C-alpha cells in the first residue's frame with residue numbers, strides 16, 4: 851500500500867485500534883467519524899494514499915461505487931435516514947476520503963442540505979456510543995445481503 855508518513859489518515863490506518871471500523875476491503879476502510887455526534891456518520895477512506903478518484907485504479911473506482919451503495923444502504927437500515935449526504939473535499943487531509951452522513955428528522959432544519967457544512971464537530975460522540983453504533987452496523991452488514 852502506498853502510504854505517506856505525514857498523512858493523518860495513513861497514520862491512523864496503521865496505528866489506531868479498530869473499534870470504529872465497520873469494514874475493510876482491499877482498497878477501502880469504512881469507519882465511524884469521531885468528529886461528530888451524528889450516529890451513523892461514516893467515512894470511507896482509501897487504503898492507498900491518493901488525493902481523489904483520478905488517482906484510483908479502474909478496479910478501485912468500481913469497488914468504490916459498489917461500496918458507497920452498500921454503506922448508504924447500511925446507514926438507511928440503521929436509522930431510516932431521509933437523505934444521505936456524501937462529499938469529499940480533500941483540503942484538510944489530502945487523502946481520498948468520503949463523508950457519508952445520515953440526515954434524519956432529528957437534524958435541525960438549519961443544518962440540512964448545504965447547512966451540514968456548518969454542523970458543529972464538537973462535542974463528538976462518547977466512545978461507548980460510537981462503539982455501540984459500530985456494533986449495530988457490523989451486525990447489519992453480517993445479517994444483510996450486503997457483501998463488501
Ligand SMILES: [Zn+2]
Nearest residue numbers: 857860899945
Ligand atoms: Zn494518506
